[in-house]
Amino acid sequence: MGTTQLETVPEPKYWHLKTVLSEALDSEFTVGEILPNERDLAARFGVARATLRQALEQLELEGRLQRRRGVGTTVAPPRVGVAVAPARHTWPGAAGDDWQPVDAVESDTVPAAVARLLETAAGDRVHIVRRSRVTQGRPLAAELLYVPAAVVPGCQETGVLNGPARAHAVLQELQSLELEGQDRTVELGSARAEDAKQLDRLPGAPVLVVTTRYVSGGRTTAVAVSTYRADTCRLTFGESDAVALLAG
Amino acid sequence: MGTTQLETVPEPKYWHLKTVLSEALDSEFTVGEILPNERDLAARFGVARATLRQALEQLELEGRLQRRRGVGTTVAPPRVGVAVAPARHTWPGAAGDDWQPVDAVESDTVPAAVARLLETAAGDRVHIVRRSRVTQGRPLAAELLYVPAAVVPGCQETGVLNGPARAHAVLQELQSLELEGQDRTVELGSARAEDAKQLDRLPGAPVLVVTTRYVSGGRTTAVAVSTYRADTCRLTFGESDAVALLAG
DNA sequence: TAGTGGTCTAGACCACTAT
DNA sequence: TAGTGGTCTAGACCACTAG
The missing domain is CATH 3.40.1410.10 (Chorismate lyase-like)
Structure with missing residues (x-):
């Protein structure tokens, strides 16, 4: 077969999303800055909101983001x-x-x-x-x-x-x-x-x-x-x- | 008003579910025992599978459960x-x-x-x-x-x-x-x-x-x-x- | 009151394991 | 191949915050 499939195990969307967001946080955002809301972010990346949220949850777990209901999602300061x-x-x-x-x-x-x-x-x-x-x-x-x-x-x-x-x-x-x-x-x-x-x-x-x-x-x-x-x-x-x- | 509303903040379903499951684990299950599958459990509690999974995730985080794809959910031994x-x-x-x-x-x-x-x-x-x-x-x-x-x-x-x-x-x-x-x-x-x-x-x-x-x-x-x-x-x-x- | 994140649903398909 | 948990969707409504 001439096909090359480097990733036999396809990366889940939310995992890839997390990586992309993480890099964006490093390069394009400053501590305390507020991110676009979840609905916009999901639309921008072409995924369902639940999938986007899975990525955000991971980043919050790692201390990269802070989410507050009624307010928004902000870039967290270092631990x-x-x-x-x-x-x-x-x-x-x-x-x-x-x-x-x-x-x-x-x-x-x-x-x-x-x-x-x-x-x-x-x-x-x-x-x-x-x-x-x-x-x-x-x-x-x-x-x-x-x-x-x-x-x-x-x-x-x-x-x-x-x-x-x-x-x-x-x-x-x-x-x-x-x-x-x-x-x-x-x-x-x-x-x-x-x-x-x-x-x-x-x-x-x-x-x-x-x-x-x-x-x-x-x-x-x-x-x-x-x-x-x-x-x-x-x-x-x-x-x-x-x-x-x-x-x- | 004669109404008494002890819980002004209604408990989320998954949180209540987690409590119920946690007590069931203590009293009705032994370490290593396998739980019913997620679809059955969700049906039994009358919630969507995603909600049931939210409760299971918490319990897994706390070291109470162990989930393995293709196998099932088992009661975890103490940490x-x-x-x-x-x-x-x-x-x-x-x-x-x-x-x-x-x-x-x-x-x-x-x-x-x-x-x-x-x-x-x-x-x-x-x-x-x-x-x-x-x-x-x-x-x-x-x-x-x-x-x-x-x-x-x-x-x-x-x-x-x-x-x-x-x-x-x-x-x-x-x-x-x-x-x-x-x-x-x-x-x-x-x-x-x-x-x-x-x-x-x-x-x-x-x-x-x-x-x-x-x-x-x-x-x-x-x-x-x-x-x-x-x-x-x-x-x-x-x-x-x-x-x-x-x-x- | 408008906008945010939090919860919940009812599906669908996929990856993996054991038989 | 059948059954499991893992991922994903496209909605809906709720609780909370701030102007």
Whole structure:
């Protein structure tokens, strides 16, 4: 046969579209610039809107685009480098940490995965401190910090305190304990409705879930579940924070 | 008004569907079990197939499901905990590391982000070592390790070696250097065509991209870009590897 | 109120896998 | 060859934002 078929596996349209758009973003657009709307773009490329959207979704996942309902699609700035593991181990809420306490509640039900780490039994009272991390006015991450009531006995009477003050009380008492170590896991998740609101995203948006285990007195003393916007954040670990400068 | 509208924001169908399916997975299915096909499932829930697929995609993103074309949709096992930052800093390829060298090439073009970290100029020769990480017969991650030729002068004449041997030669010479430190970043990406094949996924599949910077002699000596399957992997950091046991 | 992205439908065909 | 998930279409309506 004289026919040459270099691509035995034809590239899907949305994949090719993504490549074309990606190159266009590099060469013809600047950060913050607004793209034509989806209907126009689809028409221009001769595809259905759903196909165009598949390409846009990928680019948004990679942090290249930002889409907002009622507004439009804009070119996203490079991802923000976010230091996750400080050089020195510290309790959450220690001086200089980038989180802002939001409020705290006491509960006797925690997610199964958290209960397993804390080795708490069903019914054990646990403080749940909500915190949020913001940079340049934009929400980066939401966190739930789980501290068994038995770990911070001084916080028995915090019921009278209001939100932030209560969170402060729990965090403050933690500082008095000796922190022996910590470890973390990172995995992909999708934002729960509550997190999504806090992160200014729609429910289901992709997030990087960082689970931190704080060890003190030979056992897991607290667990933090931090939910970072996957589209805008690049998590940084390690001694040198200089790498946070890396772009694109 | 006597009307009570608790949900002013009606939940999208696919979101509700995802919740229902998620609970069904917990209670009525076992790991590895095969689900009804998409057309049947869509009919059963009274939605279009596209809507059903939106829910399945979310569940796959969260590592609850595994879908394979031509085969079906199965219940995924819990994510595998993968140690990313060993307790002691070592060069890639050191004894006991979980990676298998695949091959190596020499090139004078590297991704812009890598060139920035390595501080190489356009045209500088760089060894690119491909490695892969496998557990229980399943591919977890693919890696490209970039080492400037100037860093491993003993590897000038490796052109005659075949793939794996060449990779070994570069890795071996690295061990002789003193490693001063390393740091890492983690971000969300989508699999390039080449990675996708190595990871047994389709192009565009969500991946966790770990960029490791190796520091020696006061400067960045090597950069590794490791691409982990986001659906099956949970990355673990820190001194204690015990956390790798955490499930679900 | 006009315009945007988000959701949803009811089809169709294709690529792949196992039999 | 039959059955699966993957891609694609051409519509429709909804929720949200901004002028």
